[in-house]
Amino acid sequence: MLLLLLILDRLWKHVAVVYFFGRPRPRLTRPPALVSILQPILSGDPTLAACLAANLQARSCLAREFIWLLDDTDTAGQAICQSLQARFPGQTVRLLLLPRPAQGQNPKIVKLIQGLAAARGEVVCVLDDDTMLPDDGLEQCLPFLDQPGVGLVFGLPYQVHFDNLWSRLIAIFVNSNSLLTYIPYTTLSAPFTINGMFYALRRPLLEALGGFDGLETWLADDFAVAQRVVASGHRLVQTPLRHAISIHVTDARHYLGLMQRWFIFPRESLLRHLRPRQVAILCGVALVPAVAPLLAVAWLFAQPTALNLGLVLAYFLLCLLSFAHLNGCYLFTATPWRHLWLVIVLQLIFPLQLLVALLSPQRIRWRGHVIQVERGGGFRFVRRREE
Structure with a gap:
């Protein structure tokens, strides 16, 4: 039956x-x-410059301004941004250097507060630096956004960086789960969360x-x-826009830390704050089917x-054929x-990774920061990165 x-x-x-x-x-x-377009930026990923440049080069008939938000101590990030400003003089790019946030304040949200104050556009987009x-x-x-009652629209991520084994594993995880996680549940419920890599209001x-x-104390800012x-x-609206992301994963420790961060965030935000029906949908659509393949083999x-x-x-043949079809038709053969x-x-090791993440200390590493995640979605810095 299982x-x-x-x-x-x-x-x-797949049909959904x-x-x-x-x-x-x-x-x-x-x-x-x-x-x-507000972009909180933090150096540390070797593909950062390429990602920022790709957005400046992307074609659009709409007038855009890019507001790049950096820590005033992030000299490496500033050098990258200043180089790109010189390389693309025809683009409107404003670089805002900001002091580090206080203890317990989400760096991304603090930057977005300042970015919104500087923005001049009728539409505001939040775009991650990867x-x-x-x-x-x-x-x-x-x-x-023009549809009745819509307040926020967002897209679908897929990964394009396959330079080493650990980056490939992250890419396969993202590309094999993105469409099949974000889309089907919207047939059962109006979206109750978003992919925070890109959204617009x-x-x-x-x-x-x-x-x-007022959102500074939330770790899961999206x-x-x-x-x-x-x-x-x-309403939140999932749109068919697909946007590439690029994350370079250096080694096994980085890979496990990234996966742990992605598991801890929904546990301490969605699962503790959603209504029971929404939690049931989330578990039924995402968590239970993700664990089931290993149980089937057992x-x-x-x-x-x-x-x-x-x-x-x-x-497993169906999974391969399904992914091949989605990869070719809707993800631009990114994989x-x-x-x-x-x-x-990934299907077989995912349950083990989930178990490790649930049993591990609630500490995450993000580009040099070590962060303790508190129950309910708060956090504190254990150690900040050295610039």
């Missing part, structure tokens, strides 16, 4: 993704005079909601912003019948075909 449910779950999710991308898309009826918008990405996303609404002020928008009676060893073997093989086998590897 194996049949796994197969049906995968088929349902295909249907999502096949729906008619609205057109941009109210083009903003200016779009302000995220790259495609050509006409704003034109794909912003029309959804109209500035008058954002300012009416208090901007980003969830905090989403909840503020939902609490105001506005069941096969316990009950090694021909039928069970056939069902297990059918399930090289030669790495396809890693999809099965």
Whole structure:
């Protein structure tokens, strides 16, 4: 029964993704005079310069201003940004140097508060420094802001950095889960959180909601912003915009630390603050199916019948075919075909990684910072990175 449910779950999710991308898309009826793109930046990833440059080079018919928000002590980041300003003189790029946030204040939110105060655009976008918008990405996303009751729109991430084994594992994790996690649950519920790598709001609404002020103590800043928008009676909308991300993972410790951070965030934010129905949807769509493949293999060893073997093989073949189709049709073949086998590897080791993350101390490492995550989504710096 478990194996049949796994197969049906995968088929349902695949159909949901295909249907999502096949729906008619609205057109941009109210083009903003200016779009302000706020980018909190912290050096440390070797692909940072390439990511920032890609956004400056991305084609758009809309007027844009990039507001780059850096710590005044981040000399490496400042050098990268100043070099890009000189390289792309035709782009409007403003560099704001800010003091380090106080203990217990989210560096990204503190930067966004200052960035919003400096922004001049009618639409405000938040864009992570490891995220790259495609050509006409704003034109794909912003029309959804014109729909009745919509307060915030966001996109879908996929990873493009495959330079070493650990980066490949992260890339496969992202690319094999992004579409199948973010999209299907929206058929059961209105979105109750967002992917914080890129999102957009109209500035008058954002300012009416208090901007980003008051969210400084939340570690999961994307969830905090989403909840503020939902609490105001506005909708979150998942758009078909797909944006690339680039994360260079140096070694096994970095890989495990990154996965731990991604698991701890939803546990201490979503699972402790959502309503029971929303928690049930999250677990039913994301967590239970993610753990089930390893249980299915364990069941096969316990009950090694021909039928069970056939069902297990059918399930993993379905997963490979499903991913190959989504990768080719909707993720621009971001994952090289030669790495396809890693999809099965990730499915089998994911439950073990989840268990390790749940049992490990709630400390995360992020570009040199060591952060203690508190129950309910707060945090404190254990050690800050040395610039």
